[in-house]
Amino acid sequence: MxxxxxxxxxxxxxxxxxxxxxxxxxxxxxxxDWPKAAFEAKTVSDALKVLYSSLDVTNSPDIKLEAPDVAENGAVVPVTVSTQLADVETITIIAEKNAVPLIGQFKLTKNSVAYVSTRIKMAETSHVVAVVKAGGKLYSTKKSVTVTAGGCGG
Amino acid sequence: MPDNSTIRIKAKKKSDFIEVKALITHPMENGLRKDQETGNLAPAHFIEEIECQLNGQVVMTAVWGGGISKNPYLAFQIKGGKVGDVVALKWTDNQGKTDEVTASVK
Known part of the structure; x- marks a missing residue:
């Protein structure tokens, strides 16, 4: 009662x-134009829906996603995304099992090389997903990262 | 670059691109972390937007959440460019704070 x-x-x-x-x-x-709803999304597909109004994502071997196999500190996991795909508009980084899966979205221009490198928080072992929008289409690749100590309740 | 800037940036001319590396001093609190002493949630305080310009023209922007690590590291590349070009980097956080810095390409 x-x-x-x-x-x-x-x-x-x-x-x-x-x-x-x-x-x-x-x-x-x-x-x-900070996409509040995308950062409130609890799942990868919800975040993608907000960001791209589409879930039509093709797995692509042309995206290079570099992240450690094992991260001893989930608070600082280095992630680098690059691709040879032409006409790249955005690169989005997602940690599948974080409370807030969407880490960030990088908007490129014709003057950018399709390359970004940063450090992310991971709450637990999960896939890191890179989604690239190129020539109006969505491509993605993912990599499993084992987290031995979670980062910041993220 | 002034010592009190929150941004440390290096822009280097490579073969056919400029490599920009930046380190920003920022707590990047996602609002989900418990304060060790009080047990209360630490209020969200993170960079939401990043903008990079080359010679006054926007070349890259980003939207971030609290999932970027504390004291963010960011590296990216700009096509072409030459030594002496000016790279500017600016951030804005969810509390409306902002900082920016410029560096000449070496």
Missing amino acids: IMSIARRTFLKATFAASSTVALGALPIAAMA
Whole structure:
């Protein structure tokens, strides 16, 4: 009984808080093009739907995804994505089992080489997925990374 | 580059591209991590947007979440370019803070 009351109060408080946040964030969200919904997505496919309005992704051997087989520290996992595919528009990096799977999206121009390298957080052992949009089509590749100590509840 | 900048950047001319490497000082809190002392969640504080320009023209932008590691490392490459070109890098975080730096290509 006590539990359920607490839960109700909690839910009410959560709804109140979320609507306040939504209203407060509106002007900022309208100015910037940070894809909030994609970073709130809990699954890889939900994130891709928001980012690309499509789930038509082809596995491609032409994407090179470099990441360690074993990451001793999940807080700092080096990831490098490069590709020989032509007309690359974006490179997206995803850690499949993170609470927030989407790590980031890099938007390239005709003056960029299709190459990005960064360090990501991984909560647990999972696939790292690289999605490349090239010539209007989506391609991806993935690599399994074993995490021996998770990073930052990410 | 001023010592108080949050960005350390190097831009080097390679065969047919410029290699840019940057290290940014930023907590990159994803809002899901518990503070060890208080047990409360550390508030989200992470870089949301990155913009890179070559001689004033945008060549790469990125949107990030809290899944990028603390004190982010970023390397990318720009086609063509020459020694003396100016590379600029700017970040904006979810709290509206921002910083930018320029470097000449060596």
